Amino acid sequence: MNFGFTEEQNMLRDQVARFMQEACPIPKVREIGASQTGFDAALWQQAAQLGWLSLIIPEENGGLGLRWIDLTVVLEETARGLCPLPIASQAMTAAAILRCGSDSQKSSWLPAMAAGEVVCTTALYDDPNWIHPDAVQLTATPVEGGVRLDGVKPFVPDALAADYLLLAYRGPDGLGLAALSRDQVTFTPQPQMDSTKPAGRVVMDAVTVGDEFLLPLSEADLDYLTDVGAVAVTAEMVGAAEAALNMTSEYAKERIQFGKPIGQYQGVKHRLADIYVDVESFKSLLYYAAWAVDEAPDELPRAISMAKGYASDAFARIGIDGIGLHGAIGFTAEYDIQLYLKRSKWARPMYGDSDYHLDRVATLGGL
Amino acid sequence: MDFEYTADEQAFREEVRDFLATNLPPREERGKDFLANWLTNVREKGWVGFSWPKEFGGSDGGLVEQAILREEMAVAKAPPLGTSFMGLAWVGPGIIQYGTEDQKRRFIPDILDSKVIWCTGYSEPNHGSDLAAIQCKAVREGDHYVVNGQKIWTSGAPWSQWIILLVRTDFDVDVKHKGITCLLVPMDSPGVEVKPIENMAGDRHFAEVFFTDVKVPLENRLGDEGDGWKVTVSALANERSSIGEVTQMFGKLDTLKELVRTTTRQGRPASEDPKVRRTIAMFETKIAAMKYNGLRYLTKQIKGEPLSSETSVNKLHRASLEIEMDDFAVELTGQAGLLLSGSEEAVSGGSWAKSSLSWPNVVIGGGTPNIQRNIIAERILGQPKD
Numbered sequence: 001m002n003f004g005f006t007e008e009q010n011m012l013r014d015q016v017a018r019f020m021q022e023a024c025p026i027p028k029v030r031e032i033g034a035s036q037t038g039f040d041a042a043l044w045q046q047a048a049q050l051g052w053l054s055l056i057i058p059e060e061n062g063g064l065g066l067r068w069i070d071l072t073v074v075l076e077e078t079a080r081g082l083c084p085l086p087i088a089s090q091a092m093t094a095a096a097i098l099r100c101g102s103d104s105q106k107s108s109w110l111p112a113m114a115a116g117e118v119v120c121t122t123a124l125y126d127d128p129n130w131i132h133p134d135a136v137q138l139t140a141t142p143v144e145g146g147v148r149l150d151g152v153k154p155f156v157p158d159a160l161a162a163d164y165l166l167l168a169y170r171g172p173d174g175l176g177l178a179a180l181s182r183d184q185v186t187f188t189p190q191p192q193m194d195s196t197k198p199a200g201r202v203v204m205d206a207v208t209v210g211d212e213f214l215l216p217l218s219e220a221d222l223d224y225l226t227d228v229g230a231v232a233v234t235a236e237m238v239g240a241a242e243a244a245l246n247m248t249s250e251y252a253k254e255r256i257q258f259g260k261p262i263g264q265y266q267g268v269k270h271r272l273a274d275i276y277v278d279v280e281s282f283k284s285l286l287y288y289a290a291w292a293v294d295e296a297p298d299e300l301p302r303a304i305s306m307a308k309g310y311a312s313d314a315f316a317r318i319g320i321d322g323i324g325l326h327g328a329i330g331f332t333a334e335y336d337i338q339l340y341l342k343r344s345k346w347a348r349p350m351y352g353d354s355d356y357h358l359d360r361v362a363t364l365g366g367l
Numbered sequence: 368m369d370f371e372y373t374a375d376e377q378a379f380r381e382e383v384r385d386f387l388a389t390n391l392p393p394r395e396e397r398g399k400d401f402l403a404n405w406l407t408n409v410r411e412k413g414w415v416g417f418s419w420p421k422e423f424g425g426s427d428g429g430l431v432e433q434a435i436l437r438e439e440m441a442v443a444k445a446p447p448l449g450t451s452f453m454g455l456a457w458v459g460p461g462i463i464q465y466g467t468e469d470q471k472r473r474f475i476p477d478i479l480d481s482k483v484i485w486c487t488g489y490s491e492p493n494h495g496s497d498l499a500a501i502q503c504k505a506v507r508e509g510d511h512y513v514v515n516g517q518k519i520w521t522s523g524a525p526w527s528q529w530i531i532l533l534v535r536t537d538f539d540v541d542v543k544h545k546g547i548t549c550l551l552v553p554m555d556s557p558g559v560e561v562k563p564i565e566n567m568a569g570d571r572h573f574a575e576v577f578f579t580d581v582k583v584p585l586e587n588r589l590g591d592e593g594d595g596w597k598v599t600v601s602a603l604a605n606e607r608s609s610i611g612e613v614t615q616m617f618g619k620l621d622t623l624k625e626l627v628r629t630t631t632r633q634g635r636p637a638s639e640d641p642k643v644r645r646t647i648a649m650f651e652t653k654i655a656a657m658k659y660n661g662l663r664y665l666t667k668q669i670k671g672e673p674l675s676s677e678t679s680v681n682k683l684h685r686a687s688l689e690i691e692m693d694d695f696a697v698e699l700t701g702q703a704g705l706l707l708s709g710s711e712e713a714v715s716g717g718s719w720a721k722s723s724l725s726w727p728n729v730v731i732g733g734g735t736p737n738i739q740r741n742i743i744a745e746r747i748l749g750q751p752k753d
Contacts, residue, residue: 003368004368004663270737273741280660281653359645361651
């Protein structure tokens with residue numbers, strides 16, 4: 001019985017925290033967010049050298065052969081400082097290839113991904129708020145030696161930074177994933193509430209994709225990818241929510257009103273305590289879900305739906321109250337707490353909102 | 368990170384299960400000697416005061432074994448391991464930590480053997496949450512103290528034989544936490560009067576306890592004079608793993624789900640109502656969060672890292688769940704949910720209605736939710752004290 005992290009995992013956590021402080025502090029995050037692609041190639045190379053892009057990739061494919069719980073440590077710590085690097089998108093793509101790809105696809109694509117030579121992203125659903133196979137709406141027409149894609153993927157995370165895209169489509173025989181390079185598609189950037197989470201619309205105008213770039217996608221695969229996507233997002237929510245709590249808690253100790261620090265008033269300190277309770281709780285649920293990805297896959301659906309079901313609404317409320325407890329200064333663009341409000345809104349629908357996940361918990365629990 | 372148990376731990380779990388299979392017959396088959404036999408048998412196994420040192424009659428049980436024992440007992444819905452909940456939870460540990468050799472010899476065996484029931488005299492009419500401000504007075508006269516004052520909300524007082532009592536021995540102190548002393552007092556001492564208070568559920572569990580010139584021998588003082596606050600706080604800090612409570616709450620959730628499955632709402636099955644589904648799912652999610660919070664804190668303890676006040680997190684969850692689950696059952700079942708036992712329309716024999724009026728037992732006793740929030744904000748987040 002050991003629901004804690006290993007020495008190596010703690011060292012990894014410290015390493016990421018140091019990187020965020022030294023190489024990617026908030027002013028840098030803001031600068032990257034304001035750029036055209038929302039991406040920084042130099043930082044990406046550093047992340048690659050530190051091994052963070054290769055964690056869940058097996059050793060035979062050039063990775064470190066670690067687990068989702070290790071990836072969780074990295075995502076939690078990068079999100080604490082709102083790191084805009086597409087580490088989660090890269091991991092999601094690796095997870096999809098590992099789950100659905102052929103041996104030759106794995107051996108030809110994963111090593112470059114592990115080394116950070118390419119930036120990859122994955123998009124599953126086309127309906128803005130529906131987790132269901134029918135929400136994969138990009139259609140494919142079979143052609144000699146492959147399929148032809150004609151249409152739009154409206155919600156592609158990190159689209160502008162990506163060299164390669166793994167896009168879910170619907171063909172006559174069911175679902176599939178198509179691997180495309182950036183020069184096969186056109187992008188439209190989408191101004192985002194959260195500039196640290198860039199995304200775009202991807203248009204395919206009669207693009208032919210050869211069989212060697214197609215991966216089968218069963219409904220079980222789609223469920224799995226949705227679940228691990230939710231693990232990645234919830235890991236980021238844990239780090240970001242904890243940062244928002246700390247920032248607000250520190251402010252409450254310093255801000256004097258009516259002659260006392262506002263943290264001395266129960267209207268403030270009790271809300272901070274409730275936020276602590278929520279963050280601790282969805283953190284525990286998330287750690288269990290992240291552990292379950294590799295160690296108890298049968299328990300993953302329920303475990304992650306509890307974690308994301310709890311976190312989505314709780315973090316959204318933390319974002320709002322973080323601003324509220326700061327008062328007018330929290331409303332300014334200059335103060336960083338507003339960036340966390342935006343991040344909380346970003347995280348809420350990603351891979352299922354609370355309504356989706358809690359309804360699933362009810363179903364899996366026998367209702 | 369792993370959720371495996373060692374071979375020894377597994378073997379212990381099997382031992383507990385085997386014991387329960389033999390010693391815990393179904394409710395309808397239990398004879399009138401059942402409880403007495405149960406108490407004798409668990410005592411012989413060394414499971415009463417399981418974590419206490421062997422030299423005082425305990426078993427030196429490890430943290431994981433304690434959690435296993437609690438979990439299995441809760442799964443089996445077994446009776447308590449002794450008749451004195453408070454004796455086992457903090458009076459015994461307090462005496463082991465602060466008591467004299469004579470006190471250990473006099474009190475510990477009776478607690479373990481379920482011969483004596485203890486109650487706890489902390490709250491006073493004007494001092495509940497603000498416990499350190501107590502006024503119940505003890506004056507030293509020769510070889511004894513003379514106690515005058517009143518306690519209130521004393522759970523179990525009507526049927527307890529002993530009380531662990533906080534009194535003020537010094538009124539001239541700069542900080543209210545000083546000048547408090549802890550005394551062990553027989554409830555049949557001359558001058559002790561118990562007046563039960565009826566609660567809103569119609570039960571008479573708690574009471575006012577009056578002390579008029581009650582003589583308490585010096586050898587019944589626990590710890591030094593003026594050290595009562597320290598004794599109390601460290602005894603209450605004898606934090607237990609919440610695994611037993613979590614298991615109980617999962618059991619209650621199952622009963623609630625069964626109620627949902629057999630109830631209609633506006634003419635439709637309640638189980639199809641999105642609000643009902645979401646509410647039940649959030650209960651389940653919060654109980655699971657308590658479970659995994661508890662395992663994280665248990666892991667810290669096993670690694671020898673000090674716990675701060677993290678256990679307040681689960682106390683807050685438990686408080687809100689105790690209130691909300693019963694309230695939800697009552698709301699779900701409409702007018703029938705309001706009925707107490709005694710009519711055929713009552714839901715589950717009126718048990719939800721009854722428990723929806725009984726939550727303060729758990730929620731207010733041992734520190735209100737707002738006190739838990741103060742603890743988290745001040746001790747963990749470092750906010751200034753009120």
